Amino acid sequence: MTEQFGGPPREQTIADIGEFGVIEAIRAIAPSARNGDDAAVLTQTTPNARFVASTDMLVEGRHFRLDWSTPQQIGAKAAIQNFADIESMGARPTAILFGISAPLSTPVRVVTGIAEGLWGQGKQCPAELVGGDVVSGDSLVISITAMGELGGLSRPLLRSGAKPGDTLIASGRIGYSAAGLALLERFGSPGAVPEQFAPLVAAHCTPEFEYRRGSTARAAGARSLTDNSDGFVVDIGAIAKSSGVTVEVDGDAIAPDELMCAAADHLGADPWDWVLTGGEDHTLLGSIPGEPPTGFRRIGQVVRSKFDAVLIDGEAPAHDSGWVSF
Numbered sequence: 001m002t003e004q005f006g007g008p009p010r011e012q013t014i015a016d017i018g019e020f021g022v023i024e025a026i027r028a029i030a031p032s033a034r035n036g037d038d039a040a041v042l043t044q045t046t047p048n049a050r051f052v053a054s055t056d057m058l059v060e061g062r063h064f065r066l067d068w069s070t071p072q073q074i075g076a077k078a079a080i081q082n083f084a085d086i087e088s089m090g091a092r093p094t095a096i097l098f099g100i101s102a103p104l105s106t107p108v109r110v111v112t113g114i115a116e117g118l119w120g121q122g123k124q125c126p127a128e129l130v131g132g133d134v135v136s137g138d139s140l141v142i143s144i145t146a147m148g149e150l151g152g153l154s155r156p157l158l159r160s161g162a163k164p165g166d167t168l169i170a171s172g173r174i175g176y177s178a179a180g181l182a183l184l185e186r187f188g189s190p191g192a193v194p195e196q197f198a199p200l201v202a203a204h205c206t207p208e209f210e211y212r213r214g215s216t217a218r219a220a221g222a223r224s225l226t227d228n229s230d231g232f233v234v235d236i237g238a239i240a241k242s243s244g245v246t247v248e249v250d251g252d253a254i255a256p257d258e259l260m261c262a263a264a265d266h267l268g269a270d271p272w273d274w275v276l277t278g279g280e281d282h283t284l285l286g287s288i289p290g291e292p293p294t295g296f297r298r299i300g301q302v303v304r305s306k307f308d309a310v311l312i313d314g315e316a317p318a319h320d321s322g323w324v325s326f
Contacts, residue, residue: 011107011108011109012107012108012109013104013105013106013107013108014102014104014106014107014108014111014134014136015104015105016108017108019134021108022108022111022134023134025108025111025112025115026098026111026112026115026129026132026134028112029112029115029116029119030115030116030118030119030122030128030129032128032129032130035128035129035130035131039131042094042095042130042147044149045094045149045151046149046151046152047151047152048151048152048153049149049150049151049152050149050150050156051147051148051149051150052086052089052091052147052148052149052150052156053145053146053147053148054082054085054086054145054146055082055143055144055145055146056078056081056082056085056143056144057141057142057143057144058074058078058141058142058143058144059139059140059141060139060140060141061139064077066110066140067189068184068189068190068205069205069206070113070205071109071110071111071112071113071114071116071117072113072114072116072117072120073117073205073206074113074114074117074142075113075114075115075116075117075118075119075120075121076117076118076120076121076206077117077205077206077207078114078117078118078142078144079096079117079118079120079121079122079144079146080121080206080207080209080282081144081207081229081280081282082096082144082145082146083096083121083125083127083146083148083209083211084209084227084229084282084284085146085227085229086146086147086148086214087148087211087212087213087214087215087227087284088157088214088225088226088227088284088286089148089150089156089157089158089214089225090150090154090156090157090214090215090217090218090222090225091148091149091150091151091156091214091215092125092148092149092151092211092212092214092215093122093125093127093146093147093148093211094125094127094128094147094148094149095127095128095129095130095146095147095148096118096122096127096128096129096130096144096145096146096147097129097130097131097132097144097145097146097147098114098115098118098129098131098132098142098143098144099132099133099134099135099142099143099144099145100114100132100133100134100135100140100141100142100143101134101135101136101137101139101140101141101143102134102136102137102140102141103136103137103138103139103140104136106140110140111134114142115129117206118144121209124211125211127146127147127148151215154218154219156218157214157217157218157222157223157224157225157286158224158242159224159225159226159238159239159242159243160224160242160243161222161223161224161243161287162223162224162239162240162243162245162247162286162287162302163223163243163245163287163289163302163305164245164302164303164304164305165289165301165302166223166224166287166288166289166301166302167287167288167289167290167291167292167298167300167301167302168236168247168249168285168286168287168298168299168300168301168302169217169222169284169285169286169287169288169292169293169296169297169298169299170228170253170254170283170284170285170286170296170297170299171210171213171217171283171284171295171296171297172208172209172210172228172281172282172283172284173203173208173281173283174228174232174254174275174278174281174283175232175254175256175260175271175274175275175278175281176199176200176203176204176207176208176260176274176281177203177204177207177278177279177280177281178204178273178274178275178277178278178279178280178281179197179200179203179204179260179263179264179271179274179278180197180200180201180202180203180204180205181204181278181280182263182267182269182274183197183200183201183263183267184201184204186267190205194266196259196262197259197262197263197266199259200259200260200263203281204280207280207281207282209282210295213284213295213296214284216293216294216295217284217286217288217293217296219293220288220293220294221288221289221290221293222286222287222288222293223286223287223288223289224239224242224243224286224287225284225285225286226238226239226284226285226286227282227283227284227285228279228280228281228282228283228284228285229279229280229282230279231276231277231278231279232254232275232276232277232278232279232285233276233277233310233317233319233320234277234279234320235279235285236249236285236310237310237320239285239286239287240302240307240309240310241307243287243302243307244305244306244307245302245303245304245305245306245307246302246303246304246306246307246308246309246310246311247287247300247301247302247303247310247311248300248301248303248311248312248313248314249299249300249310249311249312249313250298250299250300250313251312251313253297253298253299253300254275254299255275256271256272256274256275260274260275270318270319272318272319273319276312276317276318276319276320277319277320284296285299287302
């Protein structure tokens with residue numbers, strides 16, 4: 001806090017400490033010996049490793065809201081959506097870059113909180129925050145670049161690898177984030193949402209993600225993998241279209257659970273809409289010949305070598321839209 005004559009202390013902003021002060025505050029939250037020079041130098045840690053990279057931008061009011069999520073939750077969510085892209089290639093995350101544009105009135109705690117959320121997820125991989133950039137702007141915008149390694153000689157897990165007869169697999173919940181968003185939109189704030197639905201709100205603010213599942217699937221012989229970011233039908237459909245196959249999902253394997261159904265009853269909504277179109281769970285989805293690997297479950301099968309549909313129990317999905325950026 002900054003002392004203010006004749007009134008209460010004023011919260012310190014990024015204008016108060018300047019660009020280099022903001023950078024030092026971020027580095028204090030997420031220390032790394034590789035962060036601080038013109039660029040970070042990363043070494044490969046496994047034989048025959050290949051470099052994997054992914055990037056995303058998050059805009060306040062469109063991708064996150066500070067009245068719904070803490071800065072730490074926003075940082076964690078930003079890390080997860082990028083690390084999930086690395087994992088879905090069968091790789092492991094190794095580093096992250098953090099760029100931020102913010103109004104000069106932004107409290108320092110918002111920036112350091114986002115860095116804290118990034119750092120907390122990075123420690124689970126492990127992946128250090130190794131650099132980035134800070135600039136002033138009219139709105140709060142976050143840019144994240146995640147980097148990883150694909151070790152060994154086996155191919156990456158592309159969307160185009162599914163084959164007829166493969167088992168469809170998933171690791172993680174489907175529809176929780178969308179249910180949490182619907183609750184926040186109805187009640188206006190996390191504190192106003194009935195307590196029984198807190199896990200759904202938490203899943204929207206910071207999705208659950210189990211690290212090392214991507215490399216586990218690759219080691220077990222998976223042929224394709226992606227993450228549920230834009231909507232289940234959209235994302236499983238991306239595998240089907242890229243692979244030139246038709247997939248049939250077992251409805252019971254992805255059905256909304258009791259908590260989601262209770263929330264849907266409370267809101268007068270259809271929980272299947274959340275499951276099929278919601279996205280942002282970052283559940284790993286893919287295909288493998290044979291049984292699901294550890295941490296995955298069977299959700300269906302690749303049924304034929306022609307792309308003409310994504311089927312749920314042999315029928316067209318009741319909902320098939322998803323997130324679009326424009």
